[in-house]
Amino acid sequence: xxxxxTEELCQNCKNKQAVILCDGCGIYLCIDCRKFDLWGYGCGHxxxxxxxxxxxxxxxxxxxxxxxx
Numbered sequence: 337x338x339x340x341x342t343e344e345l346c347q348n349c350k351n352k353q354a355v356i357l358c359d360g361c362g363i364y365l366c367i368d369c370r371k372f373d374l375w376g377y378g379c380g381h382x383x384x385x386x387x388x389x390x391x392x393x394x395x396x397x398x399x400x401x402x403x404x405x
Contacts, residue, residue: 338359
């Protein structure tokens with residue numbers, strides 16, 4: 337997860353200031369467009385991931401919550 341303090345606008349809605357980058361495609365996202373997911377691995381380890389709506393639903397990028405077409 338990459339948090340940003342840039343003046344860039346969200347590249348999804350193009351309305352609000354970006355606060356984070358998508359872990360899938362790397363675009364800037366605002367607080368309304370980011371979608372969180374938790375990826376568990378090993379014994380009790382969890383990584384927090386953040387995605388744009390498109391990457392969140394793509395099973396090739398987000399195998400834990402992505403959907404098949």
